[in-house]
Amino acid sequence: MAAKRVLILYYSYTNQTKNLLNALAQGLEEQWVEVVWEQLRPIDSLRFPIGTVWGTLVMMVLTFLRKRFPIQPISESCFSRWDLIILAGPTWSYNPSGPVLALFDRDGRSLFQDQLVLPLISCRGYWRAHLFGLKRLLQRCGARTTTPLVFSHPTPEPWRTIGVFLRLAGKTPHNTSSRFRRFYPRYGHSREQIIHAREIGGRLAAYIHGGTQGRDFPMPIPVPCDGNDFGD
C-alpha cells in the first residue's frame, strides 16, 4: 500500500503556528503518515517584533486592508497530488496573513484545485472572519475543505489582546515583574494545546489511513469547542 502523504503549507510570524504544526506532524508521523513541509517566505523578510507602537498600528491597518506580502516561489513538489494539504497560519486583523493571501493570488488554483485541504488557524481569539474568508478562497480554487482546526491563545481578554499588541511592539509583558504578568503569564499557546495538537495529529492519521476519497466531510475529528481554546 502506498504511503499516505500530507503537505504542510504554512506561514508563521511569531512561531505559534509552527509550534502547533510540529506537534501535529509528530502525531501524524507516529502513525506512519509522510509529512512534507513548505514554509511561505516573504520576499522582504518581516522583522519580529515590529518594535514600535506606531509600526504595530500601521501593520494592523495594512493587514486589515488585506495587504499582500509577496512570497518567494514554493517548491515544484507542492503542486503534486496529496492525501491532504494542511494550510496553516495566523489571523492578521480578521484576515488570513499577507503571505497566505499572496500565495492564493499567485498559486491558488494550481495548488488547491481538486485537493483536500484542512485549514489550521492560530490566533489570539478572533478567527471567524478569517476562517470564512479562507474557506471561500479555497472553494474558489476548487478545493474541498475539511473540518478546520482553530487554536486561540488561552489567556482571557482583555489581557491577550493587550499582550499580543505589546509583544508585537517589542515589549515582553510576560517577562516583567509587573502586575500585568499575573494576568498574562505567556504569549501564545499553552503546553496543553501543543499536546492536544499532537493527539489530533494521531487521529488525523487514522482518518487519512481510512481513505479520504469519497467519504463524508467534515472529517470525524472531535475538536474541543469551548468558545475560547478551539472552536468553529
Ligand SMILES: Cc1cc2nc3c(=O)[nH]c(=O)nc-3n(C[C@H](O)[C@H](O)[C@H](O)COP(=O)(O)O)c2cc1C
Ligand atoms: C498584524 C497582526 C494582526 C493580528 N490580528 C489578529 C486578529 O484579528 N485576531 C486574532 O485573534 N489574532 C490576531 N493576531 C494575533 C495572531 O493571530 C496570533 O498571535 C497568532 O498566534 C500568531 O501566530 P504565528 O506566531 O504563527 O504568526 C494578529 C497578529 C498580527 C501580527
